[in-house]
Amino acid sequence: MRVTIFGTGYVGLVTGTCLADVGHDVVCVDIDAAKVDGLNNGIVPIFEPGLEPMVKSNHAAGRLRFTTDAGAAIGHGDVVFIAVGTPPDEDGSADLKYVLAVARTIGQHLKRTVVVVDKSTVPVGTADKVRATIKAELATRGESFEFHVVSNPEFLKEGDAVNDCMRPDRIVIGADDAGAVEKLKRLYAPFNRSHERIVVMDVRSAELTKYAANAMLATKISFMNEIANIAERVGADVEMVRQGIGSDPRIGWHFIYPGAGYGGSCFPKDVQALARTAQQHGYSAELLESVEAVNDRQKGHLFELMVRHYGSADALRGKTVAVWGLAFKPNTDDMREASSRTLLPQLWQAGAKVRAYDPEAHDEAQRIFGDRDDLLLCDSAYQALVDVDALVVVTEWKQFRSPDFGRVRDALRDKVVFDGRNLYHPDELEAMGLAYYGIGRGR
Numbered sequence: 001m002r003v004t005i006f007g008t009g010y011v012g013l014v015t016g017t018c019l020a021d022v023g024h025d026v027v028c029v030d031i032d033a034a035k036v037d038g039l040n041n042g043i044v045p046i047f048e049p050g051l052e053p054m055v056k057s058n059h060a061a062g063r064l065r066f067t068t069d070a071g072a073a074i075g076h077g078d079v080v081f082i083a084v085g086t087p088p089d090e091d092g093s094a095d096l097k098y099v100l101a102v103a104r105t106i107g108q109h110l111k112r113t114v115v116v117v118d119k120s121t122v123p124v125g126t127a128d129k130v131r132a133t134i135k136a137e138l139a140t141r142g143e144s145f146e147f148h149v150v151s152n153p154e155f156l157k158e159g160d161a162v163n164d165c166m167r168p169d170r171i172v173i174g175a176d177d178a179g180a181v182e183k184l185k186r187l188y189a190p191f192n193r194s195h196e197r198i199v200v201m202d203v204r205s206a207e208l209t210k211y212a213a214n215a216m217l218a219t220k221i222s223f224m225n226e227i228a229n230i231a232e233r234v235g236a237d238v239e240m241v242r243q244g245i246g247s248d249p250r251i252g253w254h255f256i257y258p259g260a261g262y263g264g265s266c267f268p269k270d271v272q273a274l275a276r277t278a279q280q281h282g283y284s285a286e287l288l289e290s291v292e293a294v295n296d297r298q299k300g301h302l303f304e305l306m307v308r309h310y311g312s313a314d315a316l317r318g319k320t321v322a323v324w325g326l327a328f329k330p331n332t333d334d335m336r337e338a339s340s341r342t343l344l345p346q347l348w349q350a351g352a353k354v355r356a357y358d359p360e361a362h363d364e365a366q367r368i369f370g371d372r373d374d375l376l377l378c379d380s381a382y383q384a385l386v387d388v389d390a391l392v393v394v395t396e397w398k399q400f401r402s403p404d405f406g407r408v409r410d411a412l413r414d415k416v417v418f419d420g421r422n423l424y425h426p427d428e429l430e431a432m433g434l435a436y437y438g439i440g441r442g443r
């Protein structure tokens, strides 16, 4: 089928590439000419495992093209995806200006019946706004084509996005027209082979499904962080508690890892946006507000542990701290809402210096923090340990999981490790002569 995708960010680029990979004829549109040029030359602007070779091979095969020419692109697709960003507004609600700008563009260029698909995470009711916007543009041209707006939220995880896209656990289609549903079923047929993954529902339920999924996952994390904070105070180890509850299938093993707080472009933004939507409809979403508040507090927890160890924030003045991990999670260079963005400024404020290492996020860190005397981005995890007092682990990259603790101990002047992702065993580190602080490990 012929597909057009607006937006070559994570969602648009991954979706477009995977659709091309199964044989569809895909045109991706972006307003950023430099990005489009780069993509046409095989330069993928994001770090996403497996994506670059797929972009290159499908581009070479002529099934995946990139353009800034919105008019021509709209002429191409039978299905037109909107996959542009929805950044948070000042009050936390999702800002629809990019989504609605694409809707206007579609209305200005549409010449035949198409299915328009909302792929971006958008508040309940957005499909109606997109439909009204396209209709209004058509009306100014004196046209009135039939077209349908469908909600088809994405459930990709950064770092595993290609896999999630090629092997989805569900494909949610929210539509009010049977023909539109059939078209999307055909589009997704190659991803729906071994068992039925497609769930068809009304548009608003599909829009809410996306928020409910992310809010549920964020709630699990904040819940575990709350239990961790209680464990610290009552002399229990949250890692034992986690193992004690995860085997109950009603609770499950996933997303119950306590840590230095959740980040990324989705959970923080979506939890806030859902709470705002509720508020706009006269409902106070107290659980969601708490999920967010617990997470905000959790991002400051590593610094709190350091203050506890050193006796005061003042005692950190003049210290140099090694930081392992800057990205909001492993396998990405994304630092949006990352816990490191809370910790590093706290350390600087206290008068400490930072030597940091992240396998992928140095360019991002440089862009966000700029050049400063109190930050050095190092070439390796061990380089970051040179001439430092303490080590803080912020992101659970695989390569940080079993370092040479003898080397770590010898390098650290203050012989102390703050483990923001509970990667290590307290007993093992203590036996090596290292003081250990994890999350929720009060035992």
Ligand code: UGA
Pocket: 121, 154, 155, 156, 157, 158, 159, 214, 217, 221, 254, 255, 256, 257, 258, 259, 260, 261, 262, 263, 264, 265, 266, 267, 328, 329
């Ligand atoms: C999330 C969802 O997992 C995807 O299903 C969804 O499609 C996506 O948002 C989206 O809306 O686009 P993502 O933001 O890529 O994906 O990241 P996750 O892997 O979910 O991790 C989010 C944060 O939670 C990370 O900071 C991670 O460190 C933290 N986390 C995760 C925990 O602290 N504990 C856990 O047990 C799991």
